[in-house]
Amino acid sequence: MEEETLVYQQDEVHTIPTSLEELSVAGRLRIIERRHSAYIEWRCSDDESNPDNDWAVVNKSAVTFTHHNSSGSVEISTPRRHVRPISVELADLGSYKLTIEGSLVLIQRDGSTHPALQFPGKDAEYFVEVLSRYVAIKRSEKDSTLFLLRDKKTARIDDQLSALGLVSHASRGSRVRKLHGSSSSDSNRSRGSPQHTSSSQVELHSAVVPWTTAAPQRVMGFISNFRRDPYTTTLTTLSKFYDIVLSEDDWAEGFVSERGGDDLNPFASLSGLDNLEPGFQVVTLKGKLVERPRVERLPPLTQLEYSQHCDVDGGVRDPQLLKRRIFKGGIHPSLRSELWCYLLGYYDWSSSSAQREVRRNERLVEYQKLKLQWSTMTADQELRNSGFRERKSLIEKDVNRTDRSHPFYEGDDNPNVQLLHNILMSYVMFNFDLGYVQGMSDLLAPILYVTQNECAAFWCFVGYIDIVHRNFDMDQSGMKEQLLGLQHLIAVIDPEFMSYLESSESANLYFCFRWLLVRFKRELSYSDTLRLWEVLWSQEPCKNFHLLVAAAILDHERNTIMENKFEFTEILKHINDTSQRLNLEELLCSAEAIYEQLVASSDVPAAVLTLLGLPLKPSSQDGEADVSVGELASEKCVSTDEETSPLESSRIISAGPSSSRGKKENFVLYRRCDHNDDDDFLSEEDTSGDSCGGAGDNNASVVPRGDTSATDGAPRGLVGTVTSILGSAVRHIAGEDASIDLLSPISAALHNEGLFEDAIGQQYL
Amino acid sequence: MSNHRRTKSRGRCTVLKVVILGDGGVGKSCLMNRFVSDRFDENSFHTIGVEFLSKEIELNGETYSLQIWDTAGQERFKSLRTPFYRGSDMCLLTFALDDRQSFQNLDTWRREFIHYADVKADFPFMVVGNKLDLPRAVTKEEAESYCTANGDLGYCETSAKDATGVESAFLACLRRYVCTDAPQEAVPLPDTVQLGTAGEPSKGFCLSGCS
Ligand SMILES: Nc1nc2c(ncn2[C@@H]2O[C@H](COP(=O)(O)OP(=O)(O)OP(=O)(O)O)[C@@H](O)[C@H]2O)c(=O)[nH]1
Ligand SMILES: [Mg+2]
Numbered sequence: 010m011e012e013e014t015l016v017y018q019q020d021e022v023h024t025i026p027t028s029l030e031e032l033s034v035a036g037r038l039r040i041i042e043r044r045h046s047a048y049i050e051w052r053c054s055d056d057e058s059n060p061d062n063d064w065a066v067v068n069k070s071a072v073t074f075t076h077h078n079s080s081g082s083v084e085i086s087t088p089r090r091h092v093r094p095i096s097v098e099l100a101d102l103g104s105y106k107l108t109i110e111g112s113l114v115l116i117q118r119d120g121s122t123h124p125a126l127q128f129p130g131k132d133a134e135y136f137v138e139v140l141s142r143y144v145a146i147k148r149s150e151k152d153s154t155l156f157l158l159r160d161k162k163t164a165r166i167d168d169q170l171s172a173l174g175l176v177s178h179a180s181r182g183s184r185v186r187k188l189h190g191s192s193s194s195d196s197n198r199s200r201g202s203p204q205h206t207s208s209s210q211v212e213l214h215s216a217v218v219p220w221t222t223a224a225p226q227r228v229m230g231f232i233s234n235f236r237r238d239p240y241t242t243t244l245t246t247l248s249k250f251y252d253i254v255l256s257e258d259d260w261a262e263g264f265v266s267e268r269g270g271d272d273l274n275p276f277a278s279l280s281g282l283d284n285l286e287p288g289f290q291v292v293t294l295k296g297k298l299v300e301r302p303r304v305e306r307l308p309p310l311t312q313l314e315y316s317q318h319c320d321v322d323g324g325v326r327d328p329q330l331l332k333r334r335i336f337k338g339g340i341h342p343s344l345r346s347e348l349w350c351y352l353l354g355y356y357d358w359s360s361s362s363a364q365r366e367v368r369r370n371e372r373l374v375e376y377q378k379l380k381l382q383w384s385t386m387t388a389d390q391e392l393r394n395s396g397f398r399e400r401k402s403l404i405e406k407d408v409n410r411t412d413r414s415h416p417f418y419e420g421d422d423n424p425n426v427q428l429l430h431n432i433l434m435s436y437v438m439f440n441f442d443l444g445y446v447q448g449m450s451d452l453l454a455p456i457l458y459v460t461q462n463e464c465a466a467f468w469c470f471v472g473y474i475d476i477v478h479r480n481f482d483m484d485q486s487g488m489k490e491q492l493l494g495l496q497h498l499i500a501v502i503d504p505e506f507m508s509y510l511e512s513s514e515s516a517n518l519y520f521c522f523r524w525l526l527v528r529f530k531r532e533l534s535y536s537d538t539l540r541l542w543e544v545l546w547s548q549e550p551c552k553n554f555h556l557l558v559a560a561a562i563l564d565h566e567r568n569t570i571m572e573n574k575f576e577f578t579e580i581l582k583h584i585n586d587t588s589q590r591l592n593l594e595e596l597l598c599s600a601e602a603i604y605e606q607l608v609a610s611s612d613v614p615a616a617v618l619t620l621l622g623l624p625l626k627p628s629s630q631d632g633e634a635d636v637s638v639g640e641l642a643s644e645k646c647v648s649t650d651e652e653t654s655p656l657e658s659s660r661i662i663s664a665g666p667s668s669s670r671g672k673k674e675n676f677v678l679y680r681r682c683d684h685n686d687d688d689d690f691l692s693e694e695d696t697s698g699d700s701c702g703g704a705g706d707n708n709a710s711v712v713p714r715g716d717t718s719a720t721d722g723a724p725r726g727l728v729g730t731v732t733s734i735l736g737s738a739v740r741h742i743a744g745e746d747a748s749i750d751l752l753s754p755i756s757a758a759l760h761n762e763g764l765f766e767d768a769i770g771q772q773y774l
Numbered sequence: 775m776s777n778h779r780r781t782k783s784r785g786r787c788t789v790l791k792v793v794i795l796g797d798g799g800v801g802k803s804c805l806m807n808r809f810v811s812d813r814f815d816e817n818s819f820h821t822i823g824v825e826f827l828s829k830e831i832e833l834n835g836e837t838y839s840l841q842i843w844d845t846a847g848q849e850r851f852k853s854l855r856t857p858f859y860r861g862s863d864m865c866l867l868t869f870a871l872d873d874r875q876s877f878q879n880l881d882t883w884r885r886e887f888i889h890y891a892d893v894k895a896d897f898p899f900m901v902v903g904n905k906l907d908l909p910r911a912v913t914k915e916e917a918e919s920y921c922t923a924n925g926d927l928g929y930c931e932t933s934a935k936d937a938t939g940v941e942s943a944f945l946a947c948l949r950r951y952v953c954t955d956a957p958q959e960a961v962p963l964p965d966t967v968q969l970g971t972a973g974e975p976s977k978g979f980c981l982s983g984c985s
């Protein structure tokens with residue numbers, strides 16, 4: 010046994026159940042020193058009742074829950090779930106989330122995210138105090154529940170750096186104004202340029218990161234990026250510099266003519282991008298949405314309420330109204346098995362009870378025919394039918410791995426697993442071309458559980474696949490389109506986050522793949538999955554509402570992702586770890602709020618309106634705003650200017666009502682064309698037919714927006730100096746000397762030139 | 775339990791990327807979970823999308839952090855998984871000993887990996903025959919002769935269920951990696967820019983504070 014020192018211990022630290030059906034498990038939280046490192050550990054205290062060594066079962070006695078309401082009760086089961094013990098070396102802990110209610114989530118530097126723990130008496134003060142003996146803790150400026158940890162040594166250097174007074178607080182305003190003043194006189198240079206439109210349309214993105222506090226980190230970030238990849242860092246920095254010089258004109262007009270003395274930051278469009286990884290930039294971000302409204306949801310639809318929607322024959326009077334109601338609150342479990350049949354098209358809304366009886370009988374006959382087709386296939390026949398054999402083998406493998414910890418499907422030789430198999434095999438006969446694709450069993454299992462009837466489950470499943478069949482396209486184009494649609498959405502509702510994702514090579518949103526493929530089934534508790542699905546099936550309030558749900562999850566995680574500076578791998582890990590920890594009702598509220606926000610905003614790009622099936626707004630209806638769904642699925646490359654085509658080597662990830670003469674660019678994100686891997690998911694290959702062919706010089710991502718001649722109007726001296734200093738630093742670092750002093754020569758040189766403050770103030774670094 | 779990785783800059787261990795490939799249902803996820811958390815979940819799900827877990831492992835007094843990537847085996851999801859091959863240091867080619875077809879598909883997997891990971895054929899592959907606890911449909915000799923015929927690939931037999939041979943399979947793979955002498959930089963530069971004639975750009979940026 011290794012030597013250990015216990016430095017902190019707290020009993021009765023509970024797991025926080027993520028759904029009604031779960032229990033919370035008590036455990037012991039400790040901080041331990043072992044081999045010169047400190048560890049945070051949590052282990053459930055109830056060891057005896059848990060033969061499976063140290064993994065806690067969060068719902069062992071709560072497998073079946075009874076839901077009561079005035080109109081009856083129904084039992085609903087939920088799968089067993091385990092909670093792992095936690096052990097994190099402090100050096101690996103990147104941040105934690107701590108709410109005033111005393112719930113704690115530990116987040117590692119690699120993105121691993123642990124389940125939420127609840128401190129007794131909501132009091133984590135002592136824990137934090139002990140923690141702060143080992144690491145420097147800093148509260149996030151964006152999210153008051155997020156705390157970022159740093160090595161004490163690094164923290165000290167940061168502090169020294171700011172103490173050195175490299176960043177002069179007083180000089181900020183004047184610097185900005187000076188630069189602004191110098192270029193506003195040049196602003197007429199580009200007046201003829203089409204994309205420099207009337208200032209009245211220009212709205213600056215207003216989130217401004219307090220630059221004075223962020224500056225030291227920015228310098229540190231710059232220096233470390235520089236060491237890692239001097240070339241790209243240099244280019245990026247310079248590109249931002251150019252960019253600001255160029256977009257100055259836009260801003261200048263707005264400033265002078267309309268905004269008057271308004272203290273707008275001309276560099277607001279770059280705010281929050283101070284940690285930008287090398288190689289990416291946001292060129293313009295001007296769209297602005299109205300504020301997101303607060304949204305209330307309703308309790309689930311009950312039997313009583315439902316009966317008021319029905320006429321004497323048992324038909325639904327106003328299906329739209331009922332669907333709207335289902336969207337707002339879902340369906341009480343006791344009503345599900347009936348209403349799902351409507352939502353999934355097995356029953357017609359207007360049908361009477363007698364007609365439904367007829368429908369059931371017809372469909373039963375039909376189902377039995379399908380079932381006979383595969384069940385009478387002889388082994389000999391199978392031998393000559395490889396397509397059939399493959400599908401069958403996949404189904405057999407997958408039904409044995411679908412919801413097997415759910416009471417309805419658990420245990421050896423469970424007959425319900427056989428039913429899953431039967432239904433999927435019958436579906437293969439129903440639609441042999443689509444056949445069976447992994448993910449389908451996940452979509453079927455909850456339906457069979459709710460309907461508890463093989464035939465009804467089959468036809469409901471058919472209805473569900475009709476809705477989501479594009480998820481299973483042979484070439485996955487349906488999935489690609491959805492991910493792109495989501496990309497468009499994020500770019501509109503949170504451009505800052507989108508450009509962060511761009512900069513961390515995560516804009517492809519790969520990590521949302523599982524969410525979309527099985528409609529969040531793997532991310533939610535069983536009862537939440539049922540709730541979400543019926544909400545989505547209502548087709549209210551717009552189509553593709555599931556993408557708004559995805560956007561809502563990302564919205565919830567964006568600060569954690571950005572503040573931890575997670576890159577692709579870490580984001581993937583973090584997102585995978587949010588599985589089973591989402592609060593569905595909260596998410597549905599945010600998703601609906603985002604919807605309302607988009608509806609109320611006037612500047613939503615046509616692509617997004619089309620995605621959600623919303624009417625195109627008058628402003629975007631004229632001209633070229635008719636972006637079809639097909640187009641939406643592909644990246645577009647638009648040249649804004651005929652004479653100079655500065656965009657040739659970059660791609661527009663998201664284009665608003667696109668930018669032609671006299672039209673404003675709503676927002677445009679440029680991304681450097683990285684290596685084109687033929688079969689990369691979402692690779693540019695699909696769209697190679699468009700005019701992006703000029704992307705030969707992939708690495709030259711520094712694309713000045715607009716009339717290149719504007720560059721000439723920039724203060725050459727500054728550009729020249731920065732270029733040469735960065736250049737010499739590149740040579741220096743690329744050379745033999747691996748251990749240059751932290752601040753020399755870059756910052757020292759800059760400082761001597763009196764340009765360091767400029768550089769920081771203008772966020773070039 | 776330590777399912778985390780350390781960054782290289784901390785100078786304490788090397789992060790290596792391991793990809794597990796093979797037909798659906800051969801036990802890739804089970805192998806990964808057995809290796810990382812020493813558990814076998816009878817009720818596990820089939821994999822959708824991409825997942826990875828990390829585990830530290832020691833060899834010759836050096837600590838390595840293996841970042842193990844697990845993807846879905848169905849052909850349809852090829853375009854999703856292949857981008858993740860890039861930058862791999864090792865690859866486990868997995869089949870199930872009770873499933874002949876999965877053995878016959880090994881070569882497809884090997885070629886898919888070589889193509890998309892953009893590596894040479896002498897890459898440190900490890901062929902793993904899983905489900906050793908079940909009745910065999912593939913003999914050890916057959917499997918070994920496949921390995922010999924394809925450039926002397928490593929071969930191991932495992933059971934994720936009863937833990938037989940799992941750790942040693944990963945260790946053997948690591949040993950082969952160490953022997954082939956780290957063919958690539960584990961952390962490639964984000965793009966292909968070369969710093970003129972200054973030599974290898976990724977060398978020499980070791981943080982001065984890494985001691
Ligand atoms: N008897 C036995 N069963 C195993 C073993 N390893 C895995 N299994 C079972 O085989 C099935 C498939 O295992 P997975 O790990 O899910 O397979 P996979 O390769 O990850 O499959 P995909 O995720 O679909 O690509 C599961 O039902 C496991 O319980 C083993 O060593 N012995
Ligand atoms: Mg798997």
